[in-house]
Amino acid sequence: MKEQITEPNNSTIPERKHFIQEIIEEDLRNAKNNGRVHTRFPPEPNGYLHIGHAKSICLNFGLAKQYNGKCNLRFDDTNPTKEEQEYVDSIKKDVRWLGFDWEEREFFASDYFHQLYDWAIQLIKAGKAFVCDLSGEEVRKHRGTLTEPGKESPYRNRSIEENLDLFERMKKGEFPDGSRTLRAKIDMNHPNLNMRDPVMYRILHAEHHRTGNEWCIYPMYDWAHGESDSIEGITHSICTLEFEDHRPLYNWYVEQLGIHHPQQIEFARLNLTYTVMSKRKLLQLVEENIVNGWDDPRMPTISGLRRRGYTPEAIRSFADKVGVAKRDNMIDVALLEFSLREDLNKKAARMMAVLRPLKVVITNYPDGQVEELEAVNNPEDPAMGMRTVPFSKVLYIEQDDFKEVPPPKYFRLTPGAEVRLRYAYIIKCTNVVKDANGNITEVHCTYDPETKSGSAQSHRKVKGTIHWVSAEHAVDAEVRLYDRLFTEENPNGDNWKELINPNSLEALSGCKVERSLATVKPQERFQFERLGYFCVDDDSTPENLVFNRAVTLRDTWAKIEKNQ
RNA sequence: UGCCCGAUGGUGUAAUUGGUAACACACAUGACUCUGGAUCAUGGUAGUCUAGGUUCGAGUCCUAGUCGGGCAGCCA
Numbered sequence: 001m002k003e004q005i006t007e008p009n010n011s012t013i014p015e016r017k018h019f020i021q022e023i024i025e026e027d028l029r030n031a032k033n034n035g036r037v038h039t040r041f042p043p044e045p046n047g048y049l050h051i052g053h054a055k056s057i058c059l060n061f062g063l064a065k066q067y068n069g070k071c072n073l074r075f076d077d078t079n080p081t082k083e084e085q086e087y088v089d090s091i092k093k094d095v096r097w098l099g100f101d102w103e104e105r106e107f108f109a110s111d112y113f114h115q116l117y118d119w120a121i122q123l124i125k126a127g128k129a130f131v132c133d134l135s136g137e138e139v140r141k142h143r144g145t146l147t148e149p150g151k152e153s154p155y156r157n158r159s160i161e162e163n164l165d166l167f168e169r170m171k172k173g174e175f176p177d178g179s180r181t182l183r184a185k186i187d188m189n190h191p192n193l194n195m196r197d198p199v200m201y202r203i204l205h206a207e208h209h210r211t212g213n214e215w216c217i218y219p220m221y222d223w224a225h226g227e228s229d230s231i232e233g234i235t236h237s238i239c240t241l242e243f244e245d246h247r248p249l250y251n252w253y254v255e256q257l258g259i260h261h262p263q264q265i266e267f268a269r270l271n272l273t274y275t276v277m278s279k280r281k282l283l284q285l286v287e288e289n290i291v292n293g294w295d296d297p298r299m300p301t302i303s304g305l306r307r308r309g310y311t312p313e314a315i316r317s318f319a320d321k322v323g324v325a326k327r328d329n330m331i332d333v334a335l336l337e338f339s340l341r342e343d344l345n346k347k348a349a350r351m352m353a354v355l356r357p358l359k360v361v362i363t364n365y366p367d368g369q370v371e372e373l374e375a376v377n378n379p380e381d382p383a384m385g386m387r388t389v390p391f392s393k394v395l396y397i398e399q400d401d402f403k404e405v406p407p408p409k410y411f412r413l414t415p416g417a418e419v420r421l422r423y424a425y426i427i428k429c430t431n432v433v434k435d436a437n438g439n440i441t442e443v444h445c446t447y448d449p450e451t452k453s454g455s456a457q458s459h460r461k462v463k464g465t466i467h468w469v470s471a472e473h474a475v476d477a478e479v480r481l482y483d484r485l486f487t488e489e490n491p492n493g494d495n496w497k498e499l500i501n502p503n504s505l506e507a508l509s510g511c512k513v514e515r516s517l518a519t520v521k522p523q524e525r526f527q528f529e530r531l532g533y534f535c536v537d538d539d540s541t542p543e544n545l546v547f548n549r550a551v552t553l554r555d556t557w558a559k560i561e562k563n564q
Numbered sequence: 565u566g567c568c569c570g571a572u573g574g575u576g577u578a579a580u581u582g583g584u585a586a587c588a589c590a591c592a593u594g595a596c597u598c599u600g601g602a603u604c605a606u607g608g609u610a611g612u613c614u615a616g617g618u619u620c621g622a623g624u625c626c627u628a629g630u631c632g633g634g635c636a637g638c639c640a
Contacts, residue, residue, distance in 0.1 A: 044640050136638055145636055147566045181638055191567040193636055202638035221640050245635050323577040328633055332575050335589050420598050465598045530599045557600045
């Protein structure tokens with residue numbers, strides 16, 4: 001348990017501070033930004049958000065909340081060729097679902113295109129930017145390499161008047177895509193490649209999802225991002241490590257313009273074992289139908305995790321546990337799974353469901369008799385009350401819960417042995433029925449009427465308790481079992497697609513679930529006793545119930561079995 | 565042979581800013597249990613990348629090195 005310190009205002013803050021909190025508190029002590037804390041979450045709407053973004057969302061919104069500040073949602077939509085409204089919508093949905101509120105502060109970099117254009121003119125007039133006629137290929141050649149300095153563009157010293165004229169004509173659409181750029185005039189010998197006269201605008205005759213065909217020149221990330229931060233009065237501009245090299249350029253632009261200067265701070269992005277996190281790869285999984293869309297429950301996307309059965313609380317708690325630092329990391333997916341179990345253990349109603357049914361006949365139970373037995377909905381939360389489950393002569397149990405020849409330490413049903421049926425009776429296996437091929441088709445048992453759960457005489461103890469469902473009352477369901485998408489911990493080499501787990505989805509039909517589950521709705525979550533946590537899939541209907549296994553229960557038996 | 569960043573157990577993150585390595589996950593063992601769940605208890609493994617140095621004392625400071633990551637889109 002993490003210790004909490006109670007603040008005078010009654011809010012709690014984590015005891016441990018990470019380096020960004022240290023920076024902010026130092027700024028607060030120095031009354032920087034007049035004591036304001038203002039962050040932003042700035043996704044590009046070119047894909048769905050994933051668990052790595054969730055870390056960033058929790059960080060940015062969390063910091064704002066902790067320091068009584070604000071956090072904006074801003075779409076970095078400066079590349080119309082890759083961005084779409086669908087992504088904007090999904091991002092908003094996901095951030096909201098995670099539990100964060102940007103209030104009225106929903107912004108787009110494209111909101112600032114006019115301001116950016118005016119500022120570009122200001123830089124041209126100051127002799128700090130020029131129109132360059134070099135082709136993409138030529139620009140690349142002039143840039144030099146990591147170890148060699150670059151060469152100045154022959155167009156670098158055009159007159160201000162000519163630059164102004166050309167830039168205006170670029171804007172008017174007089175030139176074809178790729179024919180010219182506006183570049184900042186900095187230093188072609190700079191050891192940081194980002195400072196070698198970086199491109200500010202490129203010509204793109206493309207329709208933008210918000211500005212339509214108004215523009216045919218679009219600002220580059222570096223030119224748009226810091227300026228957007230500045231316009232919004234962002235105090236701490238938090239981003240991932242790969243932008244570290246861009247910070248000098250970020251600073252250069254705001255300094256040349258003489259505008260509010262947010263502080264860029266970089267942290268290490270999240271990596272998770274047995275999955276990929278790059279948008280490019282996730283897009284590929286979707287487009288090549290390796291998974292069934294962005295919200296496939298095997299995807300590390302927020303929408304995938306949601307459909308799988310993850311709760312916002314579990315994801316926020318996970319984000320909290322992984323910490324914030326600058327060193328590269330690879331988080332064990334077991335920590336994510338733990339976060340879900342921790343949350344659902346307290347909240348999910350218990351139900352009985354049999355995934356791979358094996359028929360059990362209680363031979364000494366009266367034909368036609370049905371008893372309604374009392375079951376606890378959640379032993380962790382008495383307030384969730386009780387329900388009733390029907391018991392009768394013919395039941396289903398899990399195939400795994402019967403072994404004709406039991407391995408060592410097997411506590412479940414075996415010939416001649418006794419086992420407790422949860423919330424019901426102790427039964428004893430008397431006979432095994434097989435088909436012509438020797439497969440077990442049913443198991444015959446007798447029950448001990450004295451051992452009814454909750455009754456005064458039910459003192460006898462048996463080693464194992466198994467779950468069951470009354471055949472007559474059971475509801476059929478489809479259950480989808482998910483496993484990790486990749487077979488290796490770090491599937492990030494060039495051969496990543498060869499490492500895809502061919503058995504990451506196992507769909508079971510003809511599963512038998514207890515009566516109480518007949519009326520469930522998509523997104524509802526349950527614990528199927530002894531099996532795991534399950535979530536009603538979006539495909540589910542009352543006629544055709546579909547459950548996704550979000551995560552198994554901790555399985556001590558599996559470990560024993562494995563070590564034998 | 566460029567610039568920037570990083571380095572603490574199996575994995576992450578801490579260490580009162582120079583005071584004798586902690587927390588979580590994972591792992592192992594035991595107790596309890598009508599979920600082999602939950603809960604509780606216990607345990608192991610680190611001399612903090614290396615080598616020097618400063619100091620009574622270094623994960624924290626200094627010097628030199630080693631290893632890892634990022635950067636050469638008109639992507640973000």
